Amino acid sequence: MAGKLIIGNWKMNTRAQSAQSLVAALLADPVCNQPWVGVAAPAVYLAALGAQLAGQALQLSAQDVSSFSADGAFTGEVSAAMLRDVGCRYALVGHSERRQYFGEANPALLSKMNNAMAAGLVPVLCVGETLAERESGQYLEVIFSQLAILAEVSAGEYVIAYEPVWAIGTGKVASLEQIAEIHTAIKTWCLQNAKPSANIRVLYGGSVKAENAESILKTENVDGALVGGASLDAGSFRMICQAAGKLI
Numbered sequence: 001m002a003g004k005l006i007i008g009n010w011k012m013n014t015r016a017q018s019a020q021s022l023v024a025a026l027l028a029d030p031v032c033n034q035p036w037v038g039v040a041a042p043a044v045y046l047a048a049l050g051a052q053l054a055g056q057a058l059q060l061s062a063q064d065v066s067s068f069s070a071d072g073a074f075t076g077e078v079s080a081a082m083l084r085d086v087g088c089r090y091a092l093v094g095h096s097e098r099r100q101y102f103g104e105a106n107p108a109l110l111s112k113m114n115n116a117m118a119a120g121l122v123p124v125l126c127v128g129e130t131l132a133e134r135e136s137g138q139y140l141e142v143i144f145s146q147l148a149i150l151a152e153v154s155a156g157e158y159v160i161a162y163e164p165v166w167a168i169g170t171g172k173v174a175s176l177e178q179i180a181e182i183h184t185a186i187k188t189w190c191l192q193n194a195k196p197s198a199n200i201r202v203l204y205g206g207s208v209k210a211e212n213a214e215s216i217l218k219t220e221n222v223d224g225a226l227v228g229g230a231s232l233d234a235g236s237f238r239m240i241c242q243a244a245g246k247l248i
């Protein structure tokens, strides 16, 4: 797919009614109701939103997927097959908040990637360094170690999201030079080491807003954006999609 991919990650926000209202606003807007736009909603609302999105261009994403694939005694887990069943196209994997608060690491993340692809989902593997890792100069090693599972995944389509942890929800955006450096390094690493993806796309995430979206999306090797806070407001998200739409 040429052009950009924009996914709004709602994180642990919304209620049933506000989630459906937000999706209704996006569906009513041809700028947002596009096959290259998605929303990653809380798991509990995915089934209702999947029904609301049936037959529409706008895509649905999960924020996580189980590392277990078979049905069975895995209390609290949501499998890739279940996510596909309710209409998800994407699933975030290894978001920094999952790594930080739930201790997610490469072995489980590899299973999540494989389970997602086996079920027909496109996983979005999130990578990125902390401020301490950036300041120590070790950021590329950190990112490459997070990408390492891509050498082992089953072949299939996946997306990568580069999200410097220090830029998430902080209002601090990586400079365009920093973004270009990392995105180029990720693509080069993938070409040399990763299992081929149908179409390797690298999204940027971290305080993407209406005001900075166009310049970020125009940056070398940036194939889209993973948008947190700004995706909770239909007007702000619209402007980000509009910036992306101009670049298709």
Ligand SMILES: O=C[C@H](O)COP(=O)(O)O
Binding pocket: 009, 095, 163, 167, 168, 169, 170, 171, 205, 206, 207, 208, 226, 227, 228, 229, 230
């Ligand atoms: O998944 C999205 C990222 O964590 C970015 O969040 P943010 O746009 O609120 O900084």
